[in-house]
Structure formats: structure tokens, C-alpha cells
Amino acid sequence: MAMEGSTLLCVPLVAKTVEQMAADMAAAKAAGADLVEIRVDHLSTFRPREDLEFLLKGRPLPAIVTYRPKWEGGEYEGDDNRRFEALRIAMDLGAEYVDIELKVAEEFVRLISGKKPENFKLIVSSHNYQSTPSSEELGSLVARIQAVGADIVKIVTTAVDIVDVTRMLQVIVHCQEKQVPVIGLVMGERGMIFRLLCPKFGGYLTFGSLDVGKESAPGQPTISDLLNVYNIRKITADTKVYGIIGKPVGHSKGPILHNAAFKSVGLNAVYVPLLVDDLANFLSAYSSPDFAGFSCTIPHKEAAVRCCDEVDPIAKSIGAVNTIIRRPADGKLVGYNTDYIGAISAIEDGIRGSRAKDAAVSPLAGKLFVVIGAGGAGKALAYGAKEKGARIVIANRTYERARELANLIGGRALTLAELESFHPEEGMILANTTSIGMHPNVIDTPLSKQALRSYAVVFDAVYTPKVTRLLREAEESGAAVVSGLEMFIRQAMGQFELFTGLAAPESLMRNIISRL
Ligand SMILES: NC(=O)c1ccc[n+]([C@@H]2O[C@H](COP(=O)([O-])OP(=O)(O)OC[C@H]3O[C@@H](n4cnc5c(N)ncnc54)[C@H](OP(=O)(O)O)[C@@H]3O)[C@@H](O)[C@H]2O)c1
Numbered sequence: 001m002a003m004e005g006s007t008l009l010c011v012p013l014v015a016k017t018v019e020q021m022a023a024d025m026a027a028a029k030a031a032g033a034d035l036v037e038i039r040v041d042h043l044s045t046f047r048p049r050e051d052l053e054f055l056l057k058g059r060p061l062p063a064i065v066t067y068r069p070k071w072e073g074g075e076y077e078g079d080d081n082r083r084f085e086a087l088r089i090a091m092d093l094g095a096e097y098v099d100i101e102l103k104v105a106e107e108f109v110r111l112i113s114g115k116k117p118e119n120f121k122l123i124v125s126s127h128n129y130q131s132t133p134s135s136e137e138l139g140s141l142v143a144r145i146q147a148v149g150a151d152i153v154k155i156v157t158t159a160v161d162i163v164d165v166t167r168m169l170q171v172i173v174h175c176q177e178k179q180v181p182v183i184g185l186v187m188g189e190r191g192m193i194f195r196l197l198c199p200k201f202g203g204y205l206t207f208g209s210l211d212v213g214k215e216s217a218p219g220q221p222t223i224s225d226l227l228n229v230y231n232i233r234k235i236t237a238d239t240k241v242y243g244i245i246g247k248p249v250g251h252s253k254g255p256i257l258h259n260a261a262f263k264s265v266g267l268n269a270v271y272v273p274l275l276v277d278d279l280a281n282f283l284s285a286y287s288s289p290d291f292a293g294f295s296c297t298i299p300h301k302e303a304a305v306r307c308c309d310e311v312d313p314i315a316k317s318i319g320a321v322n323t324i325i326r327r328p329a330d331g332k333l334v335g336y337n338t339d340y341i342g343a344i345s346a347i348e349d350g351i352r353g354s355r356a357k358d359a360a361v362s363p364l365a366g367k368l369f370v371v372i373g374a375g376g377a378g379k380a381l382a383y384g385a386k387e388k389g390a391r392i393v394i395a396n397r398t399y400e401r402a403r404e405l406a407n408l409i410g411g412r413a414l415t416l417a418e419l420e421s422f423h424p425e426e427g428m429i430l431a432n433t434t435s436i437g438m439h440p441n442v443i444d445t446p447l448s449k450q451a452l453r454s455y456a457v458v459f460d461a462v463y464t465p466k467v468t469r470l471l472r473e474a475e476e477s478g479a480a481v482v483s484g485l486e487m488f489i490r491q492a493m494g495q496f497e498l499f500t501g502l503a504a505p506e507s508l509m510r511n512i513i514s515r516l
Helices: 018-031 048-056 080-092 102-112 135-147 164-177 189-201 223-229 254-264 279-285 301-307 313-318 338-352 376-387 399-409 416-420 469-476 484-500 506-515
Strands: 008-013 035-039 063-066 097-101 121-127 152-158 182-187 205-207 240-246 269-275 291-296 323-326 333-336 368-372 391-395 412-414 428-432 455-460 480-482
Touching: 008 018, 008 223, 018 035, 018 048, 018 223, 048 063, 048 080, 063 080, 080 097, 080 102, 097 102, 102 121, 102 135, 121 135, 135 152, 135 164, 152 164, 164 182, 164 189, 182 189, 182 205, 189 205, 189 240, 189 269, 223 254, 240 254, 254 269, 254 484, 254 506, 279 301, 291 484, 301 333, 313 376, 323 484, 338 376, 338 428, 338 455, 338 480, 338 484, 368 376, 368 416, 376 391, 376 399, 376 428, 391 399, 391 416, 399 412, 412 416, 455 469, 455 484, 469 480, 484 506
Parallel strands: 008 035, 008 205, 035 063, 063 097, 097 121, 121 152, 152 182, 240 269, 240 291, 368 391, 368 428, 391 412, 428 455, 455 480
Antiparallel strands: 291 323, 323 333
């Protein structure tokens, strides 16, 4: 059980049989849950007294019993009297909590009046599957739920935008100040941050599913992720929040990497996925110093240049920011680009054949550096290589974009067809910055094996799969190859150093990446 005052971890049980529910309850205990929610409305057949006796007798964890009707988002379709009776039985059998919907709470409270066991708590809940109301409406909802006789207030809303979450956070903080126990939840992927940050703001409990596919509501993380990726037991009011801003963002490995890195240096910080639609709105809503820094990915890297108060000169030239820091001294947002440092240092080390980072002259100086692609990564690579004294050639599917970028940095533009027969000199370096060859299209490659013979070094920004067809054929053609994974690790290490001012735990981060 968690410490007094900390947020409890609850696993919802949504199995179709009581036997499976009992097994899931034991699994929830083994997984580290503090309590379970028995969703009897999910059972395919339910005999209230017998089944509740079976489930509650000798249960390994405290239990909330919920019998959610269809009209409130549950599975039960019958009349309310049967539900009330089952919930009353649950209370009599010693369930620690029963959840009843606000719409019928008055009636249920009347039914159990004077019969509540001493340690029993009534949760009165309200669910909104469409949106998150205004702060005023949420405030009056709390008051109505309290007035009906709830021991614990439960409000569940849906995030249409990640900014909606801030209104629920305010409610939680307000209730915490008034010592009103409140379970808040914001459903949907845009509301995920609320579930993860519950302990920081003082929510009574947060839900974690037993496994993927066993969620009781959209956007619910697994209990294993809550405990092992987000280290939720360590989150307190003082925890600093970092995160990856993107759309989509669910696939990002950033949380696994950065949370483990924070933990390894003993930093009181958490790194969360932030599904953001409008970057400017997000940054103005989450302006507290506790939201200390962000990674930025597709499609927000360019907007981030405009949204920061200050931008590092190279990030400005590239036109893309992938790291934002809230400067502690004045709260200003400062933007950086660690993609280019990550990629360029990986290629430099690939050329040197060792990882000596401090040689005075870059091995890129004077080399012909061919970039395929003219998007965010293409720009970063082209600017980075130019900075190091390389001569730049840009080849892109849309020739116009290649020409624009080549003009900007002082290089030459080619079409992809022209690139096939382009070999003006030996010892050229090739960098693919398009998504060609990326999973699942692993048989695609941006340049023929024949053309690869002109290159001494080949880099691929694509890192799923780890070895792309381009890299495999380049190696077979005798080139030194540099993997996109190396760029990924190094840009993440750069971010960690900007976030924390500490050296990144390199071997730990490499270890984690190698296991992904
Ligand atoms: N390793 C890392 O750490 C890391 C970091 C950042 C990015 N990346 C990878 O780099 C790749 C590009 O990312 P980005 O942010 O630069 O994306 P982006 O801004 O959308 O640019 C995509 C580029 O790829 C070209 N392209 C896309 N599909 C193509 C196709 N089927 N055939 C030919 N060209 C194609 C585009 O050409 P047009 O101009 O003609 O559209 C454009 O030049 C992605 O695979 C991403 O995962 C890796």
C-alpha cells in the first residue's frame, strides 16, 4: 500500500468471468497495485451475492466495486434497483469502496443511509465522454458531488486538446487545498499526462491496466509502465516535468530512455509523452516553472523556432528546434537543435574510425557531403556538415526544395536521378535523411548499390530497422557505415545534458536502446 497522502495505483478488473477476475486481482497485487476496481458490469453473467462473496472473500487488495450502466459509459443495461442492490451487498460484504454515478447518487445514498460500515467510502462519479468543461463548471460539479454525500469525488472528462488537462489539474489542486479527496481523470491520449502526473497534483488514485488490451477507459497506461517507465511512486509535488511534444507521439522511445536516465542520476524528474496539436497554445498553458523542458518532434520542430523566446544560432539557421529548455533564471524558453550535433558527431566518429571527439579539425572539412532529402533532418545535416567545412550537395525528390536549401547554405542541388551517376571524386560522404527504407518499407533504398561505390562513408537517419538496406549495401560496397541509431542516441544525450546540466549516462542509454 502507498504511503498516507500519496496517490494510489488502481487496476481495473474487466474480465468476463469471476474466476478470471480473481486471477487478475492476484496479478494486480503481484504487479504492485494498491487496490483494484471490480467492474461487475463487465461480467458476462453476474449473480450478485454469490459472485461478490467469491470476489471479495480473501481478496489480496482493497476493492472498489463498480456496476457501471450503459448510460454512463459502462456495460450494464438493466434497471437501477438491481444495481443498487448489488452495490449494497458489496458494501455489506466489506468492500472498501463502492462507486455510484452522480445522476442516481441521491437515491443510493438514501438506500444506504445509516448502514455504512466505518471504513467504507462512497465514491460518487461523473463521466464526460465528449469534452472537459470550463473550470467554473468543474468547480460546481465538485460541489454537487460533495453535496450529495460523497466521501470521494470522482470526475472523469475527455481531452479534446492537451490544454484541457490544465483545468482538471486546477480542480485537483483546489480540492487538495480544501482536503477533499478527489479522483480525477482525463480520458484519451491527449489526457495521458494527467494520469501520469496525478501524484504531483494530489489525486487520490490513478488507474493502470493490467496489460495492453485490458484498459477500462481510453488512454489508460499499464501499471507496469506507470511503475517501471514513469517511476510513478517517486513523483511528488516537487517533481520537474519534461516531455516529448509531437503528433503522433505514442511510439516515442523517449520516455523509456529519459526516465531511466533521470533515475540513474537521482533526479526528481519525469519525462512524459505530450500529444500536442498547437504548440503555441500548449506552451502558454503549461507555463509553470515545473514544466522544465521539452523534446520536440514531427510536426512541431519548425513552429518551435517561432515559439521560443531565444533560439540557439545554429538551430535558427537550420530552422528547426528539437529541444526546449525553460531557463530557470528568468523562465524564458530557449530552443536548441541536438539532431545536428548527434548526426554530425556520429559521422565524424565513423570517419575517424574511433570515438575521439576532440580532434581539432573535423574529418568532414574539405569533403564532398551529399545529403538526400531537404526536410528537417536534411537541413540539420546540411548545416552541420557545412559548419564543419564540408562542400554540400543536396538531392531531393522535390528538386525545388533541394535547390532552395542548396542556395541557402551555398551548395549544389541535384535530382534523385542525377544522383545515380554523380561521382565527381572519390571519398564522398552520403547522408540519407528521407524516410526511404524505414519500417515497414524495408526493401526500399534511396540509391542503387552501384552508385554507392563512389562513397567512403554512408549515414542513414532511418533507424528502424537498425541496419537498413542502404547501410547493408553500402557496407558490401566497401563504405564505412553510420547508423541512424547513433544519431538518435546522441541527440537524446544532448537533450539530457541541456535538461539537467549533467553528463548523460551514456552506457545506460546505449544499453536501453540496444534492448528496444
Ligand atoms: N536518427 C534520428 O535520430 C533521426 C532524427 C530525426 C529524423 N530522423 C529520420 O529522418 C527522416 C526524415 O525526417 P524529417 O524530420 O527530415 O522529415 P521531413 O521534414 O518530413 O522530410 C522528409 C524528406 O524525405 C523526403 N521523402 C519522404 N518520402 C520520400 C519518398 N518516398 N521518396 C523520396 N523522398 C522522400 C522528402 O522529400 P520531398 O521534399 O520531396 O517531400 C523530404 O526531403 C525520418 O525517417 C526520421 O525518422 C531520424
